[in-house]
Amino acid sequence: DGGITQSPKYLFRKEGQNVTLSCEQNLNHDAMYWYRQDPGQGLRLIYYSQIVNDFQKGDIAEGYSVSREKKESFPLTVTSAQKNPTAFYLCASSPRDRNEQYFGPGTRLTVT
């Protein structure tokens, strides 16, 4: 089955720890994205990547880092510098030259 997988579904961390969220897709999509969603708010773009080994900051990149070493994978690291990391994190991908984005199931991160 083709799709986007994110793991884990729920993640709990202590303040001050870095944590890496996984995102994998087997749709052969070129572009991948990371969003954050807080209760009652829309999606905010953290980072995106159009091709392997290239990525761009989104609107709220501070405190986050990414890598794109493989077309299928786009992991997101939430660093201890992110002041309010507790949120629902969504990964998405889109085909080349298309704008529609398809989302993975998301990871709920709770930092205490």
Next chain:
Amino acid sequence: QKEVEQNSGPLSVPEGAIASLNCTYSDRGSQSFFWYRQYSGKSPELIMFIYSNGDKEDGRFTAQLNKASQYVSLLIRDSQPSDSATYLCAVTPEGEYGNKLVFGAGTILRVKS
């Protein structure tokens, strides 16, 4: 700052009625418009998208664009309780690098049986 605005709702409609959801956007150059459905606790699911060249109908769903007034609508005919969800509108901003989307905060739809 390019913005997409949606009434947060909730919009309540009886089962079988037409639900009308609206979204306004600030970027006059936007060319692509998307509607996502998000059930509580789940990720967004793409249900419709249209380009600036016209409206689109897919089953019970119709997406309409009014470029002059800069708003896009989603009509859901014969609404069902299973349509109860948050509907997110997204727009492609003109001139941005890559296939970025700008999302509205969503409208909560409740279909009462």
